[in-house]
Amino acid sequence: MGIRFGFAAVVAASFTLTGIAAADPITVVSWGGSYGQAQDNALFNDASANSGIEIIRESGASMSKTCLQVESGAVTWDLVVTGSGGAAAAAAKGCLEKIDFGVVDVSDFYPTTYTDYCVGSDVFATVFSWNTAKYGAPGSDGAPANWADFWDVEKFPGTRAYRANNVDGALEPALLADGVAPEDVYDVLATREGKERAINKIRELKPHIAVFWESGAMQAQLMKDEEVDMTTGWNGRFDNAAKDGATVGYTFNQALLDYDCFAMPKGAPNKDVAMKFLAEVSKPEYQANLPFHITYGPTNKKAYDVTTAPKELIEALPSHPKNVPLMLPISLDWYAEHRAEALEMYIEMLSE
Structure with a gap:
């Protein structure tokens, strides 16, 4: 590791x-x-x-x-x-x-x-972004600050978007939202039970996921069009969306490097x-x-x-x-050894 x-x-x-x-x-x-x-x-x-x-x-x-x-x-x-x-x-x-x-x-x-x-x-960094007009600017009082906030639909009501048909960067946020310490994430994900824990956490959020995005361009467009209130994605895409006038912000806190x-x-x-x-x-x-x-x-x-x-x-x-x-x-060792199994489990959950 x-x-x-x-x-x-x-x-x-x-x-x-x-x-x-x-x-x-x-x-x-x-x-x-x-x-x-x-x-x-x-x-x-x-x-x-x-x-x-x-x-x-x-x-x-x-x-x-x-x-x-x-x-x-x-x-x-x-x-x-x-x-x-x-x-x-x-x-x-x-x-x-x-x-x-x-x-x-x-x-x-x-x-x-x-x-x-x-x-x-x-x-780059895999982050979660949000509509700053709705939730506030990054670092401001009351703005979302971590993956637990991304999952908290009572404190931050609104629609979400998440990754479709690709497990890269999809399971780690779920475990962080579920309280797993960053240094333990890949140890947990190395077991089938840990993968199931992450997928169950995503399943918990699924009723609030309005869109499963398929590309970086789609991430940016979702925020430009205000089609969702929060989404996962890549930091550079959101910076460019902001340059184009989108009311979007993000945090590097708990992001995936x-x-x-x-x-x-x-x-x-x-x-x-x-x-x-x-x-x-x-x-x-x-x-x-x-x-x-x-x-x-x-x-x-x-x-x-x-x-x-x-x-x-x-x-x-x-x-x-x-x-x-x-x-x-991110751990390349984990992806080399576990990605195939994790992807199969993830796609199965998406198809439910």
Whole structure:
């Protein structure tokens, strides 16, 4: 279980502010909405231009689809953006290529933001957000402050939204709301009884869940349209929704500290070129631009040396030292070992 605490400690302690021969285009798959736009503007467009590697950009990234391509022997994707937990589970199933660290330089990365099969692209937090016009601004008297408040429909009446068809970041909040200490969450979830406890807690809230969201873009839109009063989701999506006029706020208290990463499907058709593009896009000068487009922190520490982001923006990132101690770092060990069983149980509950 060392991973869950190592990330927090390393991030907090370490925080400080060519040409390639033409080849077939590589297919890079990410998500849509503000996240996909942020990656295009901060990472992909410039990395492609500077490296000379042409990319085909697609949305709809999914480790399930990645594994289906691998299992069918019809792999068309070269690099896929995924959550770290999804990558851990896919690697355990043999769906991913090993990263060639002789090509991809991670010497300046936070040690827990990459694995043999996944190179971190950004640090984010799974939080719960709420309508600030209804419940108050973050930190104000009476505003929700933890997962127990998210579940408390008497103190905070209103509709909720929760994750659909994906267990990543879904069970931990339920146990935190049920009074489990952060340091014990993954020990509890390592047992079937613990998974059932978490799912029963979500089942308890289910009558008040008006929408089960399927994407980050959907999270933001739910809050923009005031379709729900509270939802789980990713901090950067809500910051961008607020920029667009949504009355939305969130807290890092009890949030899940996590990272997105680039993974390569086993048998990627353009493996060698894709590995070179991964090396390019992992450089600090690209990651330093990301916070201007979405409030996710870099995984390459040197990005803080070259960024021109103002202090206020830097301090809003999940990886800032003042925010890290408030959060629970996700455990990749747990996701690699338990994700399949947990997902089966979770989907069964959703279908009830």
